[in-house]
Amino acid sequence: MNIFYTLEKNRRETRIKQYSIILLITILISGIPDIMVGNTNSVYVVFAFSPVLIFCIYIRKKYTDLAGSFLLLYTTFTILVGNIYYGNGSGNYYFYIAEYIALLLIIDTRKKVFLIANNLHIGLSIIITQFCNWNDYIIVPLSEKSLAFMGNINVLLSILVSLYLFYSYIEENITKENYLISMHNRIIKKNKIIENAQTNLETFIYRSSHNLQGPIRSIMGLYNLSILENNPEKLKELIQLTNESAQQLDKELSITSQVFKINQHLITLSPVNLYQFVVDFFKRSDIELNVSDISKYNSKADVEMLTIGMENLNQIFEKLRLNASVVPHLKIDIIDDVFVFTFSFEAKFMDKKYIPVFFSPYQKDLGFLYNLSSEPYICRRIMDKLHGDISLSKISDSTLAFFVSSKLI
Numbered sequence: 001m002n003i004f005y006t007l008e009k010n011r012r013e014t015r016i017k018q019y020s021i022i023l024l025i026t027i028l029i030s031g032i033p034d035i036m037v038g039n040t041n042s043v044y045v046v047f048a049f050s051p052v053l054i055f056c057i058y059i060r061k062k063y064t065d066l067a068g069s070f071l072l073l074y075t076t077f078t079i080l081v082g083n084i085y086y087g088n089g090s091g092n093y094y095f096y097i098a099e100y101i102a103l104l105l106i107i108d109t110r111k112k113v114f115l116i117a118n119n120l121h122i123g124l125s126i127i128i129t130q131f132c133n134w135n136d137y138i139i140v141p142l143s144e145k146s147l148a149f150m151g152n153i154n155v156l157l158s159i160l161v162s163l164y165l166f167y168s169y170i171e172e173n174i175t176k177e178n179y180l181i182s183m184h185n186r187i188i189k190k191n192k193i194i195e196n197a198q199t200n201l202e203t204f205i206y207r208s209s210h211n212l213q214g215p216i217r218s219i220m221g222l223y224n225l226s227i228l229e230n231n232p233e234k235l236k237e238l239i240q241l242t243n244e245s246a247q248q249l250d251k252e253l254s255i256t257s258q259v260f261k262i263n264q265h266l267i268t269l270s271p272v273n274l275y276q277f278v279v280d281f282f283k284r285s286d287i288e289l290n291v292s293d294i295s296k297y298n299s300k301a302d303v304e305m306l307t308i309g310m311e312n313l314n315q316i317f318e319k320l321r322l323n324a325s326v327v328p329h330l331k332i333d334i335i336d337d338v339f340v341f342t343f344s345f346e347a348k349f350m351d352k353k354y355i356p357v358f359f360s361p362y363q364k365d366l367g368f369l370y371n372l373s374s375e376p377y378i379c380r381r382i383m384d385k386l387h388g389d390i391s392l393s394k395i396s397d398s399t400l401a402f403f404v405s406s407k408l409i
Helices: 002-036 041-048 051-059 064-086 092-106 112-134 144-209 213-228 232-264 274-282 303-320 352-359 364-370 376-381
Strands: 270-273 298-301 329-335 338-346 389-396 399-407
Touching: 002 041, 002 051, 002 064, 002 092, 002 144, 041 064, 051 064, 064 092, 064 112, 064 144, 092 112, 092 144, 213 232, 270 274, 270 303, 274 298, 274 303, 274 329, 274 338, 303 338, 303 399
Parallel strands: none
Antiparallel strands: 270 298, 329 338, 338 399, 389 399
């Protein structure tokens, strides 16, 4: 939610600057009828306080609500001046509608003090105007024709400004709603991840106390027996039993690893054409194919995970390529129901013994080195959701290639 309020504060800062400029333009246009009827005093009074708008723009980042309050106060002042000079007939009353909409857009609704203060000064302005009208207090009496002309201009301006602010208000609410929907979806995903983590924990506890303990205790028992045994034939038999227990332990660990792998991420499979995915991702169409029918590459995949994996793969390529002008050769094959993607390129010299580090689970140093968006280990899972795997091989001293293979779903 802190991000939500930060974004909202940035939007309010932008609005204060934007509305200050709109208010100044509106005042300039509304001042034309005053000049036409021969009254420039009201224009001078309003413009004498116009530096307040510059002040609002200047302090909006550090004191956002205070800047918004000064902007509203100046708006109230200009409306009040017009009403005192010409009375209700000038049509200035309609600007209060626009001001109340602006109040919702530039003041943080959590700051009750600023909301109350601004409502008070707007209400006080209306009361003062009403009091002046009850006592027929008008500084500049105008003919009905001049008053109608001025009133129509102000009504038209207030309607246009209100429509603009109302549109802005609706757009802001839509933006907030979309943000809250996206946050809700993220919370659902996070909850699912937590549920998966809990499932992993429960699975690990169960398997470690049941499935894994059996082979481990068997190995420990056989080892203790072998220390006491002197008969070579018996020792050979014990070694064979230990080997069988070790194989069983390896099998159980493999099953446990697969269970964790399934529960580790949310799986969101969606239809995708793998050829088109490669074309769109690399923005290239010169891809070598062994099947001309593009529909053969239709499958299902977790596109989000697939994209992240490809981005990591591309970042590693950029670090390993010989120079910035090197472009990879892309090749796609289909062998039975297996999709094979080959990514070969001219590379810097690399000793073969360093290749496995790109696929090791100890990835923190590599992630820092290559500034990856997620762990390099994900390269092993680029097509996990397609039940695939990836490898990096040396074609020659100057050429490296990634081979990604996956089963089409």
